[in-house]
Amino acid sequence: MTEQAETAPALTLTLDRIASPVGEVLVVTDADGAVRALDFHDYEPRLRRLLHRHYGPVALGEGRAPQPVRDAVTAWFGGDLTAFDGLEVRTGGTVFQRAVWRALRDIPAGETRTYGQLAAAIGAPKAVRAVGLANGANPVGVIVPCHRVIGANGTLTGYAGGLERKRWLLAHEAGGRLL
Structure with missing residues (x-):
């Protein structure tokens, strides 16, 4: 490790906690107001691991996210499924992971895709397993x-926030229709 890397300041991020119908949401933003992470309160250790994996050491302090971010989270959970459209999201990850994450944002609310469809959408139809891993590292x-990603047979598959929460999110986006 170089001297410069050892003395480089850690990325400073703010952790906010916002109520939602499916549990407290943890929102991590940077100094510019970009969203760096979002997860649920019962998965805070996972959120912290992902931040470290993507950015290395981070200084994560409790505070308030910028009001537009807070408003978007509240609005989305309140039924405005376009509320996240204008939010800036910054992630670490590999080029492949970022391609998967961009493709995820292209899936319209209320719709689902299989891992195979997602792999095809990024031009890597044989990378189904790698797409699954990238999805899990989001x-x-x-x-x-x-x-919004489901199994090839149409069933709900693993979700870091839990399958019941995934079911709720998909039903919320589908106007209350349970899957």
Whole structure:
């Protein structure tokens, strides 16, 4: 490790906690107001691991996210499924992971895709397993809607926030129709 890397300041991020119908949402933003992570309160250790994996050491302090971010989270959970459209999201990750995460944001609310469809959408139709791994490493749940990915047979598959929460998110986006 170089001297410069050892003395480089850690990325400073703010952790906010916002109520939602499916539990407290943890929102991590940077100094510019970009969302760096979103997860649920019962998965805070996972959120912290993903932040470290993507950015290395971070200084994570409790505070308030910028009001537009708070308003978007509240509005989305309140039924405005376009509320996240204007939010800036910044992630670490590999080029491949970021391609998967961009493709996730292209899935319209209320729709789902299989891992195979997602792999095809990024031009890597044989990378189904790698797409699944990238999906699982997504640090910005809900905004980067990894919950919209289902199994090849149409069943709900693993979701870092839990399958019941995934079911709720998909039903919320589908106007209350349960899957």
